[in-house]
Amino acid sequence: MLPQLPDFSLTLEQQFDLHKYQQLVKEIPRPELEDLLIKVIRLKMVQENLSKGVIKNCLIQQGDPK
Amino acid sequence: MLPQLPDFSLTLEQQFDLHKYQQLVKEIPRPELEDLLIKVIRLKMVQENLSKGVIKNCLIQQGDPK
Numbered sequence: 577m578l579p580q581l582p583d584f585s586l587t588l589e590q591q592f593d594l595h596k597y598q599q600l601v602k603e604i605p606r607p608e609l610e611d612l613l614i615k616v617i618r619l620k621m622v623q624e625n626l627s628k629g630v631i632k633n634c635l636i637q638q639g640d641p642k
Numbered sequence: 643m644l645p646q647l648p649d650f651s652l653t654l655e656q657q658f659d660l661h662k663y664q665q666l667v668k669e670i671p672r673p674e675l676e677d678l679l680i681k682v683i684r685l686k687m688v689q690e691n692l693s694k695g696v697i698k699n700c701l702i703q704q705g706d707p708k
Contacts, residue, residue, distance in 0.1 A: 582692050590687045597683060601676045609675055610667045616682045617663060620689065621656045626648050627693040634700035 586594065604612065652660065670678065 583695065584688050584692075586684070586687055587691070590691075594680065594684055594687070598680055601679055606672060606675075609672075609679065613667055613675065613679045613682065614660065614664055616679065616686060618652070618660055620682060620686045621652055621660070622650050623686065623689055623693070625651075625653070625656075627689070627696065629649065630693065630700070631696055634696070634704075638700075638703060 601609070667675070
């Protein structure tokens with residue numbers, strides 16, 4: 577059986593936050609905006625690594641015969 | 643026992659990419675930069691939701707008596 581498709585939707589709170597950011601972003605000076613983009617990309621990379629670690633651990637533990 | 647601290651470091655490849663982005667970001671026009679920031683934040687939110695789903699599934703399956 578194929579695995580269930582992941583849910584790419586945002587929660588209501590996240591949609592609200594994103595809408596707020598879309599307004600805020602216009603008021604940020606250019607250098608800060610560049611800095612912010614790099615920081616968010618960095619955070620995303622770290623989160624990706626952490627997720628991979630968690631999934632790996634999960635698969636290892638599920639493979640353990642109990 | 644306390645859980646192991648997560649690893650917040652980037653891989654060499656990610657460090658290289660981030661450095662490249664730091665140069666590229668200076669050449670992006672302001673409106674695109676704003677748009678890009680919002681898109682990356684959105685991606686980060688989706689990734690967060692997916693990770694939570696995976697961790698939840700993992701915990702549920704580990705709780706299952708086999």
